[in-house]
Amino acid sequence: MDMSANDYAISCRDVTVSFGDHKVLDGLDIDVPRGALLGFVGASGAGKSVLMRTILGLVPRQGGTIDVLGVNLDESNEAERSRVEKEMGVLFQHGALFSSLNVRQNVQAPMREHLDLSQQLMDELADLKLAMVGLNPDAGDKFPSELSGGMIKRAALARALALDPKIVFLDEPTSGLDPIGAAEFDELIAKLSETLGLTVFMVTHDLDSLISTCTHIAALGGGKILVLGDPKTVMAFDDPWINRYFHGARARAVLGGVAAREQD
Amino acid sequence: MPARGALDAVSSGNSSFAASGVWNTMSAAQVEPLVLDAESAIAHGTGTLSIDASQITIMDVAGAWLLHRLVAAGEAAGRPVQVAGLTGPHEVLLEEVAENARPPIAPLPEPPYPIRLLNDTGKAVIDASEDIVGITAMFGQTAIGIFKLILNPSRLRPIAILHHIEYTGVRAIPIITLISMVIGAIIAQQGAFQLRRFGAEMFSVNLVAILTLREVGVLITSIMVAGRSGSAFTAEIGSMKMREEIDAMRVLALDPIEVLVVPRVIALMIALPVLTLLADFAGLFGAGLVSWGYIGMGPDAYISYLRNIVGENTFWVGLIKAPFMAMVIALIACREGMSVGGSAESLGRQTTTAVVKSIFVVIVLDGLFAMFFSAIAY
Ligand SMILES: Nc1ncnc2c1ncn2[C@@H]1O[C@H](COP(=O)(O)OP(=O)(O)OP(=O)(O)O)[C@@H](O)[C@H]1O
Numbered sequence: 001m002d003m004s005a006n007d008y009a010i011s012c013r014d015v016t017v018s019f020g021d022h023k024v025l026d027g028l029d030i031d032v033p034r035g036a037l038l039g040f041v042g043a044s045g046a047g048k049s050v051l052m053r054t055i056l057g058l059v060p061r062q063g064g065t066i067d068v069l070g071v072n073l074d075e076s077n078e079a080e081r082s083r084v085e086k087e088m089g090v091l092f093q094h095g096a097l098f099s100s101l102n103v104r105q106n107v108q109a110p111m112r113e114h115l116d117l118s119q120q121l122m123d124e125l126a127d128l129k130l131a132m133v134g135l136n137p138d139a140g141d142k143f144p145s146e147l148s149g150g151m152i153k154r155a156a157l158a159r160a161l162a163l164d165p166k167i168v169f170l171d172e173p174t175s176g177l178d179p180i181g182a183a184e185f186d187e188l189i190a191k192l193s194e195t196l197g198l199t200v201f202m203v204t205h206d207l208d209s210l211i212s213t214c215t216h217i218a219a220l221g222g223g224k225i226l227v228l229g230d231p232k233t234v235m236a237f238d239d240p241w242i243n244r245y246f247h248g249a250r251a252r253a254v255l256g257g258v259a260a261r262e263q264d
Numbered sequence: 265m266p267a268r269g270a271l272d273a274v275s276s277g278n279s280s281f282a283a284s285g286v287w288n289t290m291s292a293a294q295v296e297p298l299v300l301d302a303e304s305a306i307a308h309g310t311g312t313l314s315i316d317a318s319q320i321t322i323m324d325v326a327g328a329w330l331l332h333r334l335v336a337a338g339e340a341a342g343r344p345v346q347v348a349g350l351t352g353p354h355e356v357l358l359e360e361v362a363e364n365a366r367p368p369i370a371p372l373p374e375p376p377y378p379i380r381l382l383n384d385t386g387k388a389v390i391d392a393s394e395d396i397v398g399i400t401a402m403f404g405q406t407a408i409g410i411f412k413l414i415l416n417p418s419r420l421r422p423i424a425i426l427h428h429i430e431y432t433g434v435r436a437i438p439i440i441t442l443i444s445m446v447i448g449a450i451i452a453q454q455g456a457f458q459l460r461r462f463g464a465e466m467f468s469v470n471l472v473a474i475l476t477l478r479e480v481g482v483l484i485t486s487i488m489v490a491g492r493s494g495s496a497f498t499a500e501i502g503s504m505k506m507r508e509e510i511d512a513m514r515v516l517a518l519d520p521i522e523v524l525v526v527p528r529v530i531a532l533m534i535a536l537p538v539l540t541l542l543a544d545f546a547g548l549f550g551a552g553l554v555s556w557g558y559i560g561m562g563p564d565a566y567i568s569y570l571r572n573i574v575g576e577n578t579f580w581v582g583l584i585k586a587p588f589m590a591m592v593i594a595l596i597a598c599r600e601g602m603s604v605g606g607s608a609e610s611l612g613r614q615t616t617t618a619v620v621k622s623i624f625v626v627i628v629l630d631g632l633f634a635m636f637f638s639a640i641a642y
């Protein structure tokens with residue numbers, strides 16, 4: 001490859017993670033180009049969430065190096081690491097909203113910590129982000145325990161976008177959303193990725209978002225990346241699991257629908 | 265030097281501005297005052313407002329929002345607005361932001377202080393009454409649960425009960441015996457020291473034996489258990505409540521009272537009397553050591569002296585109280601756990617409340633027992 005390391009938003013080499021004897025990631029390599037909207041697939045329990053948490057530095061790894069935005073987080077100094085951390089936004093699989101803050105305060109929490117904005121501007125920005133992710137105005141005053149599953153996802157996305165990061169990690173953002181909401185969610189992410197040059201690392205099982213919004217798809221299996229490329233390449237890839245994933249009955253239904261929509 | 269954004273008035277008459285540089289989240293704090301100034305200038309101007317954005321190099325949602333505020337200020341003043349020179353993506357961003365802008369919600373006005381005071385007082389009274397009702401209800405449900413167990417002993421959960429006995433009882437033995445021993449020693453030492461002036465040092469043994477067996481042993485044990493196990497009960501049940509585990513039990517036709525509360529109540533009612541017994545022994549042991557050192561009463565003499573002065577009733581008065589203490593501690597702790605809401609903060613608050621309430625109730629209950637025993641002259 002002729003791309004230099006700096007052209008990648010995320011670049012992992014030989015990453016190994018195990019829990020006890022259970023090896024979840026086994027010498028995994030992945031390069032995510034800047035500005036990519038990467039859909040990440042893999043069987044349940046394959047280690048998608050673990051890889052995401054490893055890149056974020058939340059899970060200790062037994063070996064390998066990880067570069068984020070061209071910065072090796074192990075070797076960099078405190079200031080550089082903190083700069084890169086501000087450039088990453090995360091939506092955890094279960095939301096992980098702060099339960100003692102209301103939704104608006106949740107979105108403001110990173111702003112309060114890292115920026116020196118007036119309360120008025122923080123309120124405005126928080127309300128703006130909540131509107132952008134499709135929450136009603138009154139949701140801002142609710143506490144996480146008072147939200148529905150889909151609202152939690154949206155609020156968590158608004159918090160992930162609070163600092164206008166360069167990379168967002170989304171762990172199953174559209175699971176638990178109604179299909180209309182999920183489509184809007186995909187549209188929003190695609191729009192942000194286009195206009196802001198956002199790199200998106202999205203773990204998803206939603207075939208619709210994989211095929212209609214992702215620019216790249218990566219598949220995880222056996223602790224390694226099986227394949228990474230544009231959707232057509234990945235779907236054509238010769239691997240039994242991928243074949244069943246993209247050419248099973250459910251996939252055919254979705255793919256047929258997408259093809260029909262494209263012909264209209 | 266962080267990247268900066270700028271906003272300059274190009275012509276007089278508040279009609280033309282040029283935005284340039286970096287308009288993003290990191291520069292928002294620096295750009296915001298410029299926008300505030302421009303907003304008031306725009307409100308005072310007339311005619312078409314034109315904003316030249318061609319020199320903006322970097323823009324994100326926060327920057328677009330600030331730019332949108334200028335546009336909105338112009339529109340609010342009834343002026344036509346033109347934004348020129350935005351690059352394609354920036355234009356999309358500005359549109360997206362404009363689409364999602366909402367009128368600010370005015371915060372509800374706070375009622376005046378006297379009203380708030382009345383409000384809070386009323387709330388406190390209602391909370392207190394609800395508390396009493398809640399505890400009584402839980403007592404009733406637990407009693408029913410235990411009664412059902414007696415009718416149908418196969419529903420007993422021996423493993424859960426043993427588990428709680430281990431954590432609330434067995435593991436509390438070291439700390440409770442140590443503390444009781446030290447307190448017994450302190451009372452004996454103080455007693456001997458004060459009574460020596462009357463030549464009545466021997467009576468310090470009476471003092472410490474009666475005090476320990478009737479009151480101090482059970483009180484210290486109950487207070488320690490309330491702090492140790494009461495808080496644990498509340499935290500365990502509370503975090504289950506937070507994660508909807510209690511709701512899951514209900515729909516699986518498991519009665520949370522039977523599964524969670526009854527084993528804890530039974531375990532504590534077994535563990536606390538045993539701990540009290542050990543605390544009594546430890547207290548007397550500590551007092552014996554001091555008596556040996558201070559008033560030269562050897563072990564044999566100490567034990568036979570104790571036999572003479574301590575009636576069987578003295579011993580029972582302390583021990584009878586223990587299961588009651590255990591019951592109120594467990595009930596209060598479980599009830600506070602059940603009333604945890606959805607937030608981590610409420611878990612902390614309920615745990616603190618459980619410990620404070622159960623220590624308070626333990627001491628009040630001890631006072632009531634003291635009155636009762638003196639009334640029946642036991
Ligand atoms: N903290 C942990 N301790 C031990 N094992 C863990 C831990 N976290 C994850 N695992 C194991 O790692 C494996 C991968 O888990 P992971 O959560 O990454 O799955 P996933 O690919 O995200 O699945 P899903 O699609 O269901 O979310 C699982 O077998 C899981 O049991």
Ligand SMILES: [Mg+2]
Binds near residue numbers: 171
């Ligand atoms: Mg997962």
